[in-house]
Amino acid sequence: MEWREKYSVGHSEMDDDHKQIFAMVDSFSASLLAGDGPDRLNTVFDELLNYMDVHFIHEVGHMKEIGYPDLFDHVTMHEKMVEKLRRLYDQHKLDDASSVVAEDMAEFLENWWYAHILTEDMSYKEFAESR
Numbered sequence: 001m002e003w004r005e006k007y008s009v010g011h012s013e014m015d016d017d018h019k020q021i022f023a024m025v026d027s028f029s030a031s032l033l034a035g036d037g038p039d040r041l042n043t044v045f046d047e048l049l050n051y052m053d054v055h056f057i058h059e060v061g062h063m064k065e066i067g068y069p070d071l072f073d074h075v076t077m078h079e080k081m082v083e084k085l086r087r088l089y090d091q092h093k094l095d096d097a098s099s100v101v102a103e104d105m106a107e108f109l110e111n112w113w114y115a116h117i118l119t120e121d122m123s124y125k126e127f128a129e130s131r
């Protein structure tokens with residue numbers, strides 16, 4: 001995934017988190033392409049999921065700090081996404097790098113992150129700038 005200025009949410013800590021997430025999604029995709037075994041794949045994916053949790057906590061802190069009014073809806077979107085991903089993960093685990101599920105997950109993650117930053121995250125940026 002490629003981070004560009006248009007993905008900046010106007011807060012360096014959030015931007016750094018997002019860059020890190022992009023890199024971790026890339027690691028997961030690279031691991032799939034390399035045909036890594038289940039141990040490695042699951043490790044990479046677990047690290048990504050854990051980091052996303054950490055980031056969402058950071059982001060909630062930031063939204064509270066600026067008094068963002070749509071905090072609840074935003075958090076709900078994070079939760080829905082994580083639930084969907086964890087459900088897929090629990091059902092299938094990553095026992096085969098070439099599995100359609102693993103590829104779907106990588107694609108879902110890429111699309112979700114690009115879209116979420118450009119729409120939902122930009123809303124708190126705009127709010128912060130309008131205060």
Ligand SMILES: [Fe+2]
Binds near residue numbers: 059074078116120121
């Ligand atoms: Fe967000």
